[in-house]
Amino acid sequence: MKGNEMSKKVRIFFSKSNQLSYRLKLGHRVKALSGKLEAISANRIKFGFNERLVESQIQSSEREQTHSFVRLEEVIGRDGDKNAIIELLLEINSEESIRVVPIVGIGGLGKTTLAQMAFNDEKLEHILS
Ligand SMILES: Nc1ncnc2c1ncn2[C@@H]1O[C@H](COP(=O)(O)OP(=O)(O)O)[C@@H](O)[C@H]1O
Ligand SMILES: [Mg+2]
Numbered sequence: 443m444k445g446n447e448m449s450k451k452v453r454i455f456f457s458k459s460n461q462l463s464y465r466l467k468l469g470h471r472v473k474a475l476s477g478k479l480e481a482i483s484a485n486r487i488k489f490g491f492n493e494r495l496v497e498s499q500i501q502s503s504e505r506e507q508t509h510s511f512v513r514l515e516e517v518i519g520r521d522g523d524k525n526a527i528i529e530l531l532l533e534i535n536s537e538e539s540i541r542v543v544p545i546v547g548i549g550g551l552g553k554t555t556l557a558q559m560a561f562n563d564e565k566l567e568h569i570l571s
Contacts, residue, residue, distance in 0.1 A: 512558035520556055527560045531569070 485491075527543055534541045545553040560566065 508554065510558050510561050512555055512562065514559070517555055517559065520552065520559060523556055524559045524563065527556065528563055528565050531560070531566060
């Protein structure tokens, strides 16, 4: 047996996956898990549940991809909010390497537009590039 072959075997022997205790623990967990699955399967029959395929509600391809393009001439009255966000982003102190400013609200309120406006502002150019 060559030297490196031997060292490989030794490494495998002492690796986590070959430890007896680890295997035992894993065995117990698999047993417990299969017990749970069996109970679920028994309940399915007991309560007469049927398998049915359900279409997922939101398909990832249906959601529009986010981008940073915004038509500023169409946006009305958001300069104050934009500047407030920029100020928060620029006042990063010495303990922070990054700052997160959440914009919260119901859909259609203009959160993404506001974020895009701030992102595109020249005052943030030096920290975003
Ligand atoms: N300040 C604003 N003035 C005019 N239109 C806006 C303004 N903010 C957002 N909109 C428009 O309203 C719609 C929803 O905005 P959006 O930023 O996508 O909302 P949200 O991300 O909160 O769901 C978009 O068509 C956007 O162009
Ligand atoms: Mg949005």
